[in-house]
Amino acid sequence: MTKEVAERGMGDLLDLFNRDQKPSLRNYLLVLDGDARGFTSIVMEEEQFMGLYLYQLMNSQNRTLGIIDCQMYTFIERLNNPSCVNVVPVLKFTTIQAQVGAPSGGQSAGEQSSNHSSKEGGGGGSGGSGGSDSVPTLQQPYVYIDGAAVFVKTQMKAQLSARELEVYKLLTGKVHAGLLTASNPDAEGKLLGFSTLKNKFHSSATLEGDQVRLSLQLDLRVGLLEAQQTYNATPETIEQSRQNLHDVVSTRISELFERMRDENIDLFEIRKMMEDQYIFTLPEDFLKNTELDLTVNIIMDSLGTLKSSYY
Numbered sequence: 001m002t003k004e005v006a007e008r009g010m011g012d013l014l015d016l017f018n019r020d021q022k023p024s025l026r027n028y029l030l031v032l033d034g035d036a037r038g039f040t041s042i043v044m045e046e047e048q049f050m051g052l053y054l055y056q057l058m059n060s061q062n063r064t065l066g067i068i069d070c071q072m073y074t075f076i077e078r079l080n081n082p083s084c085v086n087v088v089p090v091l092k093f094t095t096i097q098a099q100v101g102a103p104s105g106g107q108s109a110g111e112q113s114s115n116h117s118s119k120e121g122g123g124g125g126s127g128g129s130g131g132s133d134s135v136p137t138l139q140q141p142y143v144y145i146d147g148a149a150v151f152v153k154t155q156m157k158a159q160l161s162a163r164e165l166e167v168y169k170l171l172t173g174k175v176h177a178g179l180l181t182a183s184n185p186d187a188e189g190k191l192l193g194f195s196t197l198k199n200k201f202h203s204s205a206t207l208e209g210d211q212v213r214l215s216l217q218l219d220l221r222v223g224l225l226e227a228q229q230t231y232n233a234t235p236e237t238i239e240q241s242r243q244n245l246h247d248v249v250s251t252r253i254s255e256l257f258e259r260m261r262d263e264n265i266d267l268f269e270i271r272k273m274m275e276d277q278y279i280f281t282l283p284e285d286f287l288k289n290t291e292l293d294l295t296v297n298i299i300m301d302s303l304g305t306l307k308s309s310y311y
Contacts, residue, residue: 003090027058028058028072029071034093044141063173063174064176064178065169065179066145066162070086070089087151089147089149090148091144091145094142095140097139146162150260150265152266157263157265168267181248182248193226194223197222198220199221200220201217203269211291214257218296220298254292260287261287270286
């Protein structure tokens with residue numbers, strides 16, 4: 001669906017899809033942020049049909065840090081959830097300069113997270129030539145996932161950036177690939193890249209007087225993968241690196257929670273957790289009286305194969 005349709009509400013469209021019994025029409029939902037006519041005119045080199053290409057992208061990359069998937073039947077089922085919140089990937093497209101004869105496509109999961117984006121995919125097509133005289137290039141279409149749309153019931157109410165989606169994914173789904181960055185204690189102003197190896201999460205909500213307390217715990221296992229400039233792997237610098245990453249992840253989670261609370265969006269399904277425990281119904285504006293108790297445990301599994309980047 002287009003972003004405009006999502007913002008207006010897609011109740012009628014969902015009813016149409018829900019009544020249709022063809023399995024091919026009940027796969028993944030995506031929100032297109034861009035011109036619909038331009039998107040439908042894209043010609044891919046890797047795949048003849050755009051729908052099949054997107055299906056393969058969602059099916060193969062759904063455990064990547066910067067990508068989330070939402071299937072049609074899951075969306076419809078979650079409308080009966082007390083929180084009524086769905087998170088749907090946002091699809092964008094552009095054109096890039098590519099060398100003639102070079103394979104087209106998107107960045108790897110590590111490259112996309114390192115650049116603080118979640119661009120996946122890409123496709124080749126016809127286009128005008130350009131670039132330098134020595135290396136012939138042409139314009140190729142590039143299709144990618146960039147963040148996610150947050151639906152309350154059947155209407156899009158907010159959009160998560162790629163960085164916000166990363167921490168949301170750590171707290172709600174299994175992540176087996178991706179890259180997080182934190183400051184390098186051995187080089188001021190430079191970064192370290194950490195590969196995400198495994199995540200484990202737990203959430204609960206309790207009532208204390210008139211206040212709701214959301215408890216989130218994230219156990220994240222990472223490997224130190226890349227360092228900008230120098231990195232001396234002493235016990236002190238390793239511990240400081242772990243602490244730096246802990247601070248980055250904790251801050252990003254807290255900022256996402258505060259933004260959703262301010263916009264009165266129950267992204268973390270607090271209402272469902274509360275109504276599973278208590279017999280009363282929460283008021284519509286209960287989020288304004290909600291506080292976060294956050295625990296983040298960072299486990300550095302190994303240094304991995306450390307690469308140095310001198311920039």
